[in-house]
Amino acid sequence: MPISSDGTLSSSLADRELLAAGECIAVVDDHPDITELLGIFLQQHGFVTISAGSAGELWRLFDNSKIALVLLDIVLPDANGVSLLPELRAQQPDTAVVMLTAATSLDTALLCLRHGANDYLTKPVRLDALLNTIRQVLGQRRLALHARQYQHQLEKARQRIERTHRLSISMIGSYLRITDLNTLVQAMLTGITAHEGLGFNRAIALPFSKDRKFLVGRYAIGPISQEEGASIWQDIQRQHLTLDDLLKNLHRSPPGSGDAGLLSRIRGFKIDAGASEHLALRALSERRIFVVRNGQAEYPVPEDLIRLLQEDSFVIAPLFSPERTLGVVIVDNFISHHPITAEQLHALESFLSQASLAIEHCSLYQTVQDKVAELEAVTRELHKNQEMLVNSGRYSAVGHMAAQLAHNIKNPIAAIGGTAQFLKRKVADRDIRKFLDMMVVEVDKLEKILADLSSFGDTIEPVYTTALLAEVARNAGRLCRQDMVERHISLTCDFPEELPAIELDPKLIQQVLVHLLVNAMDAMPGGGEIVMRLAAEGEGQALSLLDRGQGIKDAMLKNVSDPFFTTKTVGTGLGLAFVHKVLADHHGHFVLQGRLDGGAEARIWLPAHSCQT
Known part of the structure; x- marks a missing residue:
């Protein structure tokens, strides 16, 4: 509400804006000619008015009307206006009151103001003074109502912020736990x-x-x-x-x-x-x-x-x-x-932003846990292979085979260790760094095991047990998974669920399949797909590994199983010799052949029973 230079409220706002929709002014006087005159005057200035001739009529008007201001005569037939003021203030706190009286006593005016009147005018009332008083009182009333409304909104906002704060504390505690x-x-x-x-x-x-x-x-x-x-x-x-x-x-x-x-x-x-x-x-x-x-x-x-x-x-x-x-x-x-409400939408948006970060943090935490579990599984598998080599007799080409095995595993292990060291420098979260430290420790263990393996070789005799060839193949795939990801190679397994378990040495057959998978990956330097396909065949089961690599010339096929024969720049050529030996010990066989549509097919066959002698 604008303020004039003399400190009074300006009337630059239209008079009708001083009243909310449906509000009116009540003129209360026991002289009908006065209520009529004042009503007409106020209506000419845009105010809606109603009138009453007694206190009883005024109370009835409140039942059906929204009265913003009461022009109240002190002397009424059924009540004294001054004694009516406390009850008006108690029951209608948002209604302003301007007292009208013929008495000019200062004591009377002060008494009215002490009992809650907003202003006081003496009769006969000058209409211009009445209009200015009404404008000022209604303007003050509107400011008071707005202040109360803003205070209510501030209190609601405070409660909402407090509730959001408590919710955030509870949720953050849960997210961290x-x-x-x-x-x-x-x-x-x-x-x-x-x-x-x-x-x-x-x-x-x-x-x-x-x-x-x-x-x-x-x-x-x-x-x-x-x-x-x-x-x-x-x-x-x-x-x-x-x-x-x-x-x-x-x-x-x-x-x-x-x-x-x-x-x-x-x-x-x-x-x-x-x-x-x-x-x-x-x-x-x-x-x-x-x-x-x-x-x-x-x-x-x-x-x-x-x-x-x-x-x-x-x-x-x-x-x-x-x-x-x-x-x-x-x-x-x-x-x-x-x-x-819009407030609920804002709260939901803020809540989900916090939750999204917690979910991403949890996903990263679980990923690190999965990587640690994979490293531990690889470590256990290498320990088993080490025990297999130590407990068996010396193998004539043990040094070359161990070097080939170390070569096949060294690069993935080095990549895992390097990645863990890199992530330690990038991640600030202490829990995640703890798991990254575990990864580094596990990599060190693997490197020591590889060093030990290079010193041993075995004349390996199969230790037969009943196992699913499909599960052995899946384990081999898991050991090569990281290397495949880095080389952009995918692995597809086509294994019928109904095939029964057969007698074999899971450790040796897994080594065989790892050799074949590494050969297939080496044949596809630009990435591609390897398919492992399992089927029943005769008295046993056949497992084929198909790649889309460079293939192999027919002239070389007869030499691929010879020790130290290789087409690679780096390698000992013992891999396929080892494959042949293991399959022969299992009374199975191995075939490597080119494919008409490109690539090669490595195929092993194992009998359902070991035929131990």
Whole structure:
């Protein structure tokens, strides 16, 4: 409200703007001619007026009218205006009061002001003075109402910030404590749906599948009916569960997150990642929240989402880290049907930003754990191979074979160790650095084992056991996985599930397959695909390794099994000789041949029974 140079409120605002919609001025006097005169005058200046001739009539006017200001005569037939002021202030605190009286006593004026009147005018009233007084009093009233409204908004904002702060502390504590990705996502959904959290009725997470070809329904918290919602709420109240209680006991499954209900409904639901027009994929590509109200949104709303939720008002929010998109979260108020406010959307966006970073951190943590586990598995396997070599008799070409084995494993181990050292310099997180230190230690162990292997050789006799040839082949593939990734080579396994176990030495056959896989990789310097195909054949099983490499000339095929024959710049040529010897000891055989469409096929055959003599 503008202020004039003399300190009074300016009347530059239109008089009608001093009253909110539906508000009016009440003229209360026991003389009808006065109420009529003042009413006409005020209406000419844009004010809406009503009139009363007594205190009783005034109270009845409050029942049906929004009275912003009362022009109140002190002397009324049924009450004294001054004694009426305290009751007016108590019951109608937002209504301003200007007293009108024929008395000119200063004591009377002060008495009115002490009892809550906003101003005081003596009769006969000058109309211009009345108008200025009304404008000033209504302007002051409007400023007071706005101040109260702003104070209320500030209090709500303070409460919201305090609640968000408490939620952040609880969630950060959980994120730092949880290392399992499934549990962490469950914690995120709990924070979204808890009363102390964001307070949504339901939350669903659709992360990407491992091959990132689909968004898949995997996590959910919330009811599918009013009855289930009431039951969940009663359980929480009965157990006096707080948000911290729910987060600390995620292993018990929060209420509404069991295998029945919403979770069972979303399992099996998926969205093709190539469907870029789908609203969920738009949320990811544009990295922003979409609000669906009554089945309508900025873009067409897919029917599959409405069928899944059985609700036509919901929010789709993206989960993403700085490096990649992680999936989407869908929230709604299926039970309460409360509208989702802009404040809730801002809180959800901030909450999911924090959650996305926690998910990415957890994924990195699990990746490091997986790498450590792989290194430990390789270490154990090398220990077994070392024991096999030590416990067997001397092999005539042991030095050459050990050198070949060391050559085949040295580069992947060096790459793993170098990568671990590089990551230690880049990563600040102490937990991750601890696992990287473990990786470096494991690499050192491997290098020592390789050094020991180079000093031993064996005349190896098979130690037969019953095993699945498919599983032995998979283990060989795992040992070569890192080398394949670095060389941009993929491995495809075509293994029928119905093939039975056969008698073989898993360690020796695994070594054979590793030799063949390394040869196939060496034949494809530009990358490509290796296919391992297993089938029943005669009294045993045949395993073929097919590559798209350089192939081998027919003239060389008869020499490939000779010791020290090789077509490589580096190598001893003992690899295929070792393969032949192991298969001969197993009463099997080995064939290497070129393919008409390019590349080569290495094929081994093993009998179902060892034929031990």
